[in-house]
Amino acid sequence: DAGVTQSPTHLIKTRGQQVTLRCSPISGHKSVSWYQQVLGQGPQFIFQYYEKEERGRGNFPDRFSARQFPNYSSELNVNALLLGDSALYLCASSLSPRGMIGSQHFGDGTRLSIL
Amino acid sequence: GQNIDQPTEMTATEGAIVQINCTYQTSGFNGLFWYQQHAGEAPTFLSYNVLDGLEEKGRFSSFLSRSKGYSYLLLKELQMKDSASYLCAVRDPAGGGNKLTFGTGTQLKVEL
Numbered sequence: 432d433a434g435v436t437q438s439p440t441h442l443i444k445t446r447g448q449q450v451t452l453r454c455s456p457i458s459g460h461k462s463v464s465w466y467q468q469v470l471g472q473g474p475q476f477i478f479q480y481y482e483k484e485e486r487g488r489g490n491f492p493d494r495f496s497a498r499q500f501p502n503y504s505s506e507l508n509v510n511a512l513l514l515g516d517s518a519l520y521l522c523a524s525s526l527s528p529r530g531m532i533g534s535q536h537f538g539d540g541t542r543l544s545i546l
Numbered sequence: 547g548q549n550i551d552q553p554t555e556m557t558a559t560e561g562a563i564v565q566i567n568c569t570y571q572t573s574g575f576n577g578l579f580w581y582q583q584h585a586g587e588a589p590t591f592l593s594y595n596v597l598d599g600l601e602e603k604g605r606f607s608s609f610l611s612r613s614k615g616y617s618y619l620l621l622k623e624l625q626m627k628d629s630a631s632y633l634c635a636v637r638d639p640a641g642g643g644n645k646l647t648f649g650t651g652t653q654l655k656v657e658l
Contacts, residue, residue, distance in 0.1 A: 472650050539587065
């Protein structure tokens, strides 16, 4: 069974540019969450979507946006990139937001480097 | 606010037992998760506790005390492949969602 897939694997951008990261959840999973992980730190919550509706937003600026499509895949967009946006961006999917079935399964992430 | 504390680093010997502690102070609580993350890889789910007590799963066990805001992950019969970062995360039910707040992770080194 395919796990959570993210693309691209690696990306290099320059300051001020815009980037779109993509995520396909495990088949049957309707909840997708995005996290930013800076080296040496735990993942930081950015967004959660369930059934195509935003269910949560972390403490990130408006430069970060996301959406979920009818097939439950998701995109994370970051505008006006800053050096501090360099990080591993993780997507996680779960069957639902609640209970044990809410345990999230992570993709391998997109490593974004800003020059 | 959300605050999750766990030791930064731990070292243990192959075949031994190690306990990784996690304390939390969060505005909401709907479960505590432990994840394992090898360098350069995605976090993988290890365990979930929502009620007080011990959950056992093979070589891994996790304990939760909600009144104390405390959890631990117990790893038995340590193997070299257990060298990884172990992440404690609390789920916040606000908004009916599935937001996880992670600690900074405990880097475990297993030595011969």
